[in-house]
Structure formats: C-alpha cells, structure tokens
Amino acid sequence: MMYLDAFVHSPFWHSPQVWHALFITTSAGVVSAVVGVFIVLRGQSFAGHILTDVGATGASASFLFSINSWYGFLSFGLLAGAGMEALGKRTRGRDTATGLVLSFFMGLGALFLFLDTRVSNTADVTMSVLFGSVFTADPNTTPWLIGTSAATLLVVAAIYRPLLICSIDAEWAQARGIPVRWVGLLFMLAFVVAAEDSALAMGALLSTAFLMGPAAAGVRIAHRIGAAIGISALLAVMAAWLGVGLAYASYNWPPAGRGYPCSFLIADILFMEYLGAGMAARWRAHIRRLGGKRCT
C-alpha cells in the first residue's frame, strides 16, 4: 500500500514535461503500431528507414530557421514519400540508386546539423534530432502531434479493408476494382505521419523501433489481422509508458545520475517485447501440437 501511495503521489505526475512526454510517445507509438502492421505485411521496412532519415535532414534544417522541428520532419518526410511513390516499386533495400539518394540527403543533414551547432552554439541539436528528446520537446508540438496521429488512425480505419486486400495481393485488388493507386497514396501519407511522429518521439535513428517492433511482435502472436493490430498498439503503449517512467526514475541511477535516454529505454523494451512474442508464439505452437497429438 505504501508503495502504491508513493507512486500515486510521486512528483512524476506533477511534471508537465512528463505529461508531454507521455502524450508524445503514446500517440506516436499507437499510430506507428497500427501503420506498422501494414508495413510488415507489405515488406516496406527499408522505406521506413528512408522516410525517417530524410525527415531528419528536414528537422536539422528547421533548427537553422528556428521553426518547430516537427514541421521539418513532416515536410521532408512528405517529400521523400512523394519521391518513393514516383519511383514506384524500386525502393527496395537492394537498389543502389535509392541508397545513394538517401546518403545524399544524410550528407545534407550533416551539413545542416553542423550549421546548427554554429548558429546556436549548442551541439545538443544533433542528439535531439537523431536520438529524440521527449522531455525537452516544444510543448506546442504536442497538440499537433496528437491531432495528426488521430487523423491518421481515422484514415487507416476508413481504408482498412481495401488496404488489406492491396497489401496481400495488389493484382487481385486491381481485378476486384479497388483503386489501388489511391489506396497506396493514402497509405503512404499515413506511413509518412507515423514515421515522422515516431522520429520526433524517438529520434530519427531509433524511430524504426516504434515502426517495426510492436507490429512485428503483434504479427508473430496473432493469427488475425485485427488482433495483430490490437496487440501491436497495446505493446507500443506499454513500452511508451514504461520507457518514460524508467527514464524519469533513472535520474537517480548509477553511474552518472544524469538519467538514461528515454528513446534507448523504449527501444530496448520494444526489443524485449519482440523476443517475448517469439517465445509466446513458439509456446503456443507447442501447446497446439501437444493438443493435436492428444486428439489423434
């Protein structure tokens, strides 16, 4: 009881930064988890990589002009998304030309970050763009982030069934009369928002954790797509809250007492969830096999 009391009255709940951090990570986590299931189905993990890396260049540029970094992430992310749509199917990990364009944008990002440090005289921009900084994020971003995440979820819900058919078999979808191109375009939009939201929360380099982690775990456990999405969203929220809580608590941890990075904690929790999902799936298959033997 005493612990519960201490927990409820902890200063954790009275800090506005903590609340912002919780809002940001939760909304980014949920939208990435839902969109992520479709990313896993469509095998587009490399595309997620491209979106966030290019988004990071935008975020670095936004610091130069003292604009909110979320606009930078989103505008460059949309640019990258449009580029990928234009290129069509060629955005695969094997494609050298795509890799080169990506590295060009990252080089540009390097320049922007460098100029940022010149202008602001603090080198922490690098860390916050690449590794995220939920505790020091601009509070004005939070409503925008929650709003776009909610809108994205609505879009995904609206196109849910055609999107599912397109993701499983595009040719069949075409034959059924589904406007594959439009569905693809809307999904790309949702993809961009999810990727950039999670890039803002986790940092460009660690955003893949939110995009792939919960979805991959959900797909391993569940055999139905709806269940996979539900589990994925639940796992993301768990990781977000646990991560923020641990990051808050870690200011008292050894060795340095500087606090452990929040995005690192969330990424590790997500990875453990993924491993746990693998074990759960194997255990389930084992039980099923035993059950099958008993029946025969």
Added chain:
Amino acid sequence: MLDVRDVHVHLAERLVLAGVQFQIEAGEFVGLIGPNGAGKTTLLKTILGLVTPDLGQVLVDNRPIRRGNPAIGYVPQKVHLDPDTPLRGRDFVALGLDGVRWGVPLPRRSRRERVERALGSVQALTYADAPVGRLSGGELQRLQIAQALVGEPRLLLVDEPLSNLDIRNAHEVVRLLHELARSRGMAILLVAHDLNPLLSALDKVVYLARGRSMAGRTDEVMTSESLSRLYGYPVEVMRTRGRIVVVGGPDMHLVPPEAADHAGLGEWEATTP
C-alpha cells in the same frame, strides 16, 4: 563411368528417391526424364555429393562420389544476373576453371587458352567480351555450358537446359551437347521434363517416376508396359508424328514450360540443405 546403385534419399521425412539404379558409359548422351516432383533435381544433387543417400551409393569411375569432384561438370538451370553485373562472358567462364580456389587469379597464357577453347567449343566467341547481364537466354546457356566444360569434366550434368529456350535454340543446344559427347568421349546426363526435343540425339533414357527409375534405350523404356510398371498404374505411351506422349501420367508431358520451370526451381530451393 557413372554407376548409380539402388539410391534411396529421404528429404524432410519424405522418401524422394526409392531405389534409383542406372549406369552411364563414357561418350553416352543420356536423358533423365520424368514428371515434376519425380526427384530429378534431388538425383542430380546426390550425384554432385550435395545430398547424401540414406541407402545405396553413387560411384564415379568406380570410386564413391565426393563434393566438388573435378571429373563432374554441372550446368545448373538459368542463373539470374543483374544487367549491370560488371563481368564479361570470358570472366564468367573462367570461374569454372579455378573459381573454387582462394586468391586473385593471375593472368596466364594457359589459363586464357583453356577459356578460349571452352568458348570456342560452344560457339560463344562472338559475345565473349560482352557483359553477361545483357546476354539472351540462349547465349547465357552456352556460357554456362562453357563454364562447366572448361574444367574438362568427363561427366556433364545438365539441369533442364531447354525449359527457358524456344524450339530453335533448344534444338541448337541439344545438337551442341550431342557433338560434345561424341567428340570428347564425355558422358552427358541431361535433365528434361519433355523427351521429344531430345529424341534423335539420345543414346539412352533414364525415366524417373515415384522415386524409382527405369533405364535403357528409348524404345525399350518408352513403352506402355514398362512405364505402367514404373508408375504402378496403367499409363499409355503413344507415338504420333514422331513425338512420344505419355497419357495418364501425372502431368502427361503437356505442362506449359513456365509452370514446369517454377516447380523445378521450387524443388531446388526446398531441398537445399
């Protein structure tokens, strides 16, 4: 030359080969024919030493086979190469000579001449310096044969060389292999799901069905009685206009080549250890 004795192979708890038996002598041109899933690719891999038989054995020159035997040349099904692959035809062929060895190859005259000879024997000299990724299916096929020939094998295994070629090119390749068998005294075992393009050239047929084999001259093997015995149920072998058609077999030899090719590739991947 090649002696396959009562070979049994299990793959993933399924009996794929159940007592395959035949012999090939030097200079013979032999067709390994059978419907899809009969175990043709598995048999090739057993002869190459990539799959170990559970029972029976394979002898080459009266010695048990081992992996990487230089006496055996192997022409796999069509390779897929990127159009921008930075490699010329002759570099591709040279890999068959000493690609297994470690280290960078040193340019030696004997090496160059052997590659040149192999290219000449498949009439591929005209495009020897062209990038391999840009060659047509028939041209690449010849280079693959040259790649196997350059090691001067005495037994050549050719896996479904005709399934990607049109009729004219298929006849060319068959003629070429036939000539090579004659002129070099080399034994050739050619895998095909359709016997007809090979009819005029073959010395012998090994017919594979349900994991078992039947070997002999074409007119001995391709009869209704012997194939019915092999399949275990009545099938009929019909001859019309110089073509042989097996009626009542699992795929009647009338499968479109694409479908057969797919099945063949899948089989290969599924059995790779």
Added chain:
Amino acid sequence: MHMMGVLDTLHLWLLPSGLLTTLYMWHAYVCGTIVALTATLVGYFVVLRGVAFMAHSLPKIGFAGVAGATVLQVPPLVGLLTFNLLGGLVMSTLSRRGRRDVVTALTLVLALGAGELFLTLGQAYGETAYALLFGQIVGISGPQVGQTLAVGLVTTGLWMILYRPLLFVTVARDQALARGVRERLLDNLFAILVGLVCVMTVPVVGALLGFSLLIGPVATASLVTRRGVHTLLLAGALGLAAIWLALLLAYDSGWPVGFFATTIIVLEYKVVYIGRWVKTRRALAI
C-alpha cells in the same frame, strides 16, 4: 600555357591555406586514400551481391562500438573491431535464417540505442556524437593513421584471398556449390570484410555516411564498364577524387567532410548516369 595558369592558381591557393603543411591534414589525406581504395574493393562485392542494406547498417553498429569504447576508456579501434565484426557475423547468420528485414532493423536499433546510452554515460554529448556520426578530420592522430594502414592491409589481403570463390558463388551459385565452394564460410568472411572497411570509414567520414563511399563509386563505374578490372580501377579513381576533393573543400570551408564526400559521390553518379542516357538516346536517334 593555360594549364600552367591553373596549376599556379591551385598552388597559390593551397600554400597559404596551410593545407599541405598541417600535420593533421596529411593524416587525413593518407587515411582518406586508404579508406577510398579499400572501400572500392569491398564495395565491388557489396554492389554485386546486392547487400546495400547491410553496408548501410554495419557502420551504425560501429558507432555503438566507439561510443562504448569511450565509456570503458579503451581505444576506439577495439570498440569498432568488436562491434563491427560481431555485428557482421550476427547479420550474416540472421539473413540466412530468412526474416532478415525485421530482425536486422531491430538489432540495428538496439545497437544505436546502446550507442546513445554510452554517449550519455560517458558524458560525451553533442560534439562527440556528431564526430562519430558524420566524421571528423581534425582529430586524426599519427597512431590512428598507422592503425588505418594496418586494417587496410589486412582488408586488402583478405579481399585478395576471397576474390575468386566469392565471385564464383555470387554470379553462379549452384555451379559453385556443386564444385565444392563453402557458402556459409564465404558469407561470414564477407561480413568480416565489410566490417573491417567500416572500422576504417567510421573515424573518417562517420557512421552515417561511410555507406556512400562503399557503394557510390562502384555503382557509378559499373554504369560505364562491365569489365571487373576496369570497374575497380574507375571506381577507385572516382572514390579517390571524391575524398580528396571533399577533404580540400572541408578544410577550406570548415564544413563537415562527410557532406562534401556524399555530395560529390552522388554528383559523380548523376553526371555519369545522365551522360549514359544522352549517349543511348543519341545512338537510338541515329
């Protein structure tokens, strides 16, 4: 006459700027040269085998290695070697088991997160992180040049040993397996080869940009020539040109070297690509 003019201008420009009289710039040039040449050798196989994603990921793992080394106060080379070689082996093992997409991505995130943690624990924020991710030429010391040279020699040696069987198994896999090439061993050795290159690229152009040096010049060269030797020579020249020019510009402007290196490499690719396109269009028109 005209040529002399250009040389003179270049000379006048270089001398007062101290480009060739500053010790660390010499170090940077020597390191850059070694890196560009070995990256070309290994990049040849990276492009041929289509493993751009692996080349993209390994340096990021190396970043965690250096950051960890800072915390434990061991030489960065130790951290780089451990993380890159282990990371390469793990990746080649995972990719054999299929499902490479998700697992690689998550392993990578884990390594990057660890790097972030190490940076925080080591109280080395901002500056160090930037140098590790995007490269830094000012800090290259004499011993570091020696290390780069040693790793470069080992890489080149290993490359020469692997060349033939690796080429064989890449372009004619079934045939190579039948002839007795050991694929698993080669896969692992190749991963080590890529790891070794990343050990050298991370300190010079950084963890995020080493990738372009690995695939860019080879991709450009293979647009023009299809002969192995020519591709290697041309790619080597392109890589060298890019890194030398990038060092010069970085020195002159004070801007990051990685930015110039990637921009020049991508420009080279674009120019050659457009050149080839124009040529084929013209050939078709005639």
